[in-house]
Amino acid sequence: MTTDIRDLPEAQVDRALDLACLAFHEKTGDAARKRHRETLLDCDRVGAYDGDDLVGFTAAHRLRLSVPGGELPAAGLDFVSVAPTHRRRGALTGMMGGLWRRCAAAGQLLACLWASEDAIYGRFGFGTATEAYTVEIDSTRPLDLRIAPDGRPLRLLDPKDAVPVIGPLYEAGRARRGGRLARDEAWWRRSVLADDEDGDSDGGPPCVVVLGEKGAPAAGYAVYQVADKGTVNVQEMEAADASAAAALWSYLASIDLTRKVRAWAVPADDPLLLFAADRDRVRVTGQWPALWLRLVDVAAALTARSWAAPADVVLDVRDRALPANAGRFRLVAGPSGAAYEPTGAPADLALDVRELAACYLGGTRLRRLVRAGLAEERTPGAARLLDAALETEYLPFTGEDY
Incomplete structure (x- = not known):
């Protein structure tokens, strides 16, 4: 079968979302669908067509990815979907070819994605460029550390006011590590600090804790939620140094009426894994490939x-x-x-x-x-x-x- 590969117009975004839900066996609520639609309107979109039927779809975010020494433009693949009736018939290969042409035209030297199935993307030249650990802390008693935590005060911020305070820390982290995405104000509010309007997450609204005096540059921050069953789910942490990280981990492990801290993604060289005094209570529960990269x-x-x-x-x-x-x-x-x-x-x-x-x-x-x-x-x-x-x-x- 030869599919027709062409740009997907704005008028067909809802068709693309329906195809993505079909391919991933998902049903999204109204709020999530609205967010996805807004996201796709700001993406490059490629469709695979069998006649007038949309049988494949992929979107590409226009990203800037930190690399050693700076950052580069990258196409961030998302919503990669093929109708179950058209699998293994060339639709994905055709869409990837269309993507490479668009990358060349846009000056995007890199492409990246999060793989739903690892076996698919190696044949298109993607390799696993970053890894992450999932870490859990038993917080039923105080966290013992081998170093002294930073003694500056901790304070909670309203997520609406957080970006000017924590944004510079995130940018400093991007300068240190490759694989980090550039964020504008809209990205922060949509992807990092958004409340869960559909109730899909296991927790309440996001909380933002910052280390440092009000009015002074922050030394660290964490974004987290507290789940109903007493688990502190850490979405993101950034710290200027090990003592700042120690202060934040100690805080997260001391929140009342909780029993466990779970960070779904931390760097493999996170200092917590060295300065924790009792590694039986700070456990790596998962090690997994994160961002896939294509040159x-x-x-x-x-x-x-x-x-x-x-x-x-x-x-x-x-x-x-x-x-x-x-x-x-x-x-x-x-x-x-x-x-x-x-x-x-x-x-x-x-x-x-x-x-x-x-x-x-x-x-x-x-x-x-x-x-x-x-x-x-x-x-x-x-x-x-x-x-x-x-x-x-x-x-x-x-x-x-x-």
Whole structure:
């Protein structure tokens, strides 16, 4: 079957939402559907059509994603849906091809997504670029720590007044870690600080706690909800340093009439896992792939990020979906910048573009991929050399599902 791939007009957004609900076996309430509709109106939209019937749909948010040394424009895939009658008939492949053309036209060097099924997206060049831990704290007694918490006061903010106070802390965190999304005021209110009008979440309205004197720059914040069964669900935390993080975790573990703190997504190098005195009470209950990344323009993406150490390697890159990325290229990179040019020299490393995407933010060691048989080291020591150049001070992290 050949599907017709074309832009999805505003008049068909409701059809697209119906298709997404069908594909994901979901039924949304009126408030959630209204939010989804508003979101789609602000996205790039691609449809797959069988005649006049919409049989596939994907949306792409126009994002800016933090990368080592700065940020880059990215297409954030969402609502990726194919009608059950048209699975494995080329609709998704066609939509991805349409997406790559739109990325090129918009100057989006990267694409990213949260995968509903991991097996689908590797064949389109996406690799797991960030990982997250789910952490639970037994808060039936005070949290014992090996360091002293920051002694500055804690105060609760009305979510309506929170963005000017906590926004600068979030931006500072983006500068430290790759994988973080830029936010405007509307994004904060829609995705981070919104009340749950449909009652889908297991908790009350969002609470915002801030560390620091009123009128002074905040040293940390947490956004959380308290569930009916005594669980403090931490949506997001940002702290300037370990002592600020200690103060926030201590607060969250001391809220009256609660028995457990659950943070669904924290970085794998979160300091809590080191400064907690009793790891039997602070447990990692899940480790999972978070943001999947695709290098749409490999040359531009590699030369746009910063590099921690010198490297001069020839890469043999495979990319079935975007042939312009495929071939042998010499990467000369270091703290002063990078160049990436075609070459006829023998390759030091051979890998698929999805493995290059997994390493791009500094969260995956290329040496691990070599040991797993997913990349080939043709010159001894080349993987270690490139790992040193890709290294970042903090692990990349993505804590929000857009």
